[in-house]
Amino acid sequence: MFWHQVALTRQDATVEETSGSRARLLAALRDDGPASRVELGERLGVQRTRLAAELASLERYGLVEPAGHAASRGGRRSTMVRLADNLRLVGVDVGATSIDVGVTDARCEVLAHASEPCDIRQGPMPVLGRVLAMTATVLRDAPGRLVGVGIGLPGPVSYRDGMLVAPPIMPGWDRFPVRDHLARRWGCPVVVDNDVNVMALGERHAGVARSLDDFVFVKVGTGIGCGIVVSGQVYRGVQGAAGDIGHIRLADDGPVCSCGEVGCLEAYFGGAALARDAMALARSGRSPVLTQLLEDHKELAASDVATAVAAGDGAAVGLVRDGGRRLGQVIASLVSFVNPGMVVIGGGVAGLGHQLLSEVRSVVYRRSLPLATGNLPIVLSELEGKAGVIGAAWSASDRAFQAVTTSDEAVAAPAQL
Numbered sequence: 330m331f332w333h334q335v336a337l338t339r340q341d342a343t344v345e346e347t348s349g350s351r352a353r354l355l356a357a358l359r360d361d362g363p364a365s366r367v368e369l370g371e372r373l374g375v376q377r378t379r380l381a382a383e384l385a386s387l388e389r390y391g392l393v394e395p396a397g398h399a400a401s402r403g404g405r406r407s408t409m410v411r412l413a414d415n416l417r418l419v420g421v422d423v424g425a426t427s428i429d430v431g432v433t434d435a436r437c438e439v440l441a442h443a444s445e446p447c448d449i450r451q452g453p454m455p456v457l458g459r460v461l462a463m464t465a466t467v468l469r470d471a472p473g474r475l476v477g478v479g480i481g482l483p484g485p486v487s488y489r490d491g492m493l494v495a496p497p498i499m500p501g502w503d504r505f506p507v508r509d510h511l512a513r514r515w516g517c518p519v520v521v522d523n524d525v526n527v528m529a530l531g532e533r534h535a536g537v538a539r540s541l542d543d544f545v546f547v548k549v550g551t552g553i554g555c556g557i558v559v560s561g562q563v564y565r566g567v568q569g570a571a572g573d574i575g576h577i578r579l580a581d582d583g584p585v586c587s588c589g590e591v592g593c594l595e596a597y598f599g600g601a602a603l604a605r606d607a608m609a610l611a612r613s614g615r616s617p618v619l620t621q622l623l624e625d626h627k628e629l630a631a632s633d634v635a636t637a638v639a640a641g642d643g644a645a646v647g648l649v650r651d652g653g654r655r656l657g658q659v660i661a662s663l664v665s666f667v668n669p670g671m672v673v674i675g676g677g678v679a680g681l682g683h684q685l686l687s688e689v690r691s692v693v694y695r696r697s698l699p700l701a702t703g704n705l706p707i708v709l710s711e712l713e714g715k716a717g718v719i720g721a722a723w724s725a726s727d728r729a730f731q732a733v734t735t736s737d738e739a740v741a742a743p744a745q746l
């Protein structure tokens with residue numbers, strides 16, 4: 330058994346050290362792409378003989394493969410190594426009203442993607458049934474060896490237990506064992522996280538916050554939430570509820586929120602609140618564009634406000650300004666509290682674009698301490714709805730790399746290893 334040979338020949342390396350450095354090797358190949366053995370050894374500070382043993386082991390697991398020769402730096406040419414081409418990760422982004430599923434290679438590049446509307450209130454079995462079916466479809470489009478699945482859910486998630494805990498207006502989801510249910514079906518590690526946290530990871534891996542260790546990602550969609558990345562890690566809090574800024578109270582006499590309280594940020598500027606205010610404007614006749622859209626569609630959504638803003642409708646612009654000001658107030662407090670290196674705004678309502686952005690910027694720059702805003706970009710996400718899928722796949726890769734290189738699984742691996 331190969332694992333035992335490694336353990337015996339490397340008596341100074343504990344099991345954790347070995348599995349930890351294998352996970353680091355895999356993560357380096359994911360984040361920086363194919364590399365020569367010499368580069369890898371230098372970058373990770375691993376000696377040549379140990380690196381060779383670990384790469385050989387990872388190759389036997391089918392996780393890495395040779396990728397030709399590197400250009401010579403004098404002496405022998407070094408072999409290039411990359412993550413195996415057939416490895417597949419699946420990232421799932423379940424929103425309140427939609428499901429997005431993407432299959433990626435081991436570097437989290439999306440190879441196939443599917444999206445469909447879905448009401449989260451149908452409960453876990455119907456919704457996860459759709460997730461399983463959509464995953465089967467995207468894996469047919471980009472077949473390979475599935476090594477991990479990540480899934481983001483729109484509510485407070487216990488990351489440790491892989492389930493939602495007491496989500497408002499999501500009947501049947503409270504403590505439903507999402508991770509274990511899906512892991513049984515797929516036979517690979519599954520990571521469950523809050524949807525905003527996985528979007529933040531997507532921004533860090535492939536979006537505007539690439540390589541930033543400290544930033545906040547604010548999602549404005551049906552709900553409003555915030556992913557807090559500190560020292561390169563998502564900060565989840567004790568119960569996984571950190572960043573739940575949608576229910577910060579802005580006024581004691583504000584509109585009623587879906588959580589049962591009044592005056593929450595979300596009750597002013599979430600997707601449902603925006604649709605409500607747009608309908609009121611349309612009926613009042615103060616917004617000609619919204620009135621026309623209401624006549625055409627019989628109902629208005631947050632996206633109609635974006636259409637009206639793009640058409641230069643003054644009343645719709647006023648709605649966005651009011652919402653942006655309230656969002657800006659909350660973000661200003663966040664900035665004072667976390668001192669992030671960037672604020673990224675994403676989610677459906679972020680489609681309101683630069684009107685929203687300029688309002689948020691003016692409030693934050695006015696209200697936060699100059700030291701915190703001196704070099705603080707406030708920007709819109711550029712991933713156009715893919716942030717959740719990419720972040721979930723990235724999170725799954727981390728878990729998969731660790732699982733596949735821990736002692737238990739190595740011992741349990743087939744005899745030819």
Ligand SMILES: [Zn+2]
Pocket residue numbers: 575576586587588589590593595596
């Ligand atoms: Zn609320």
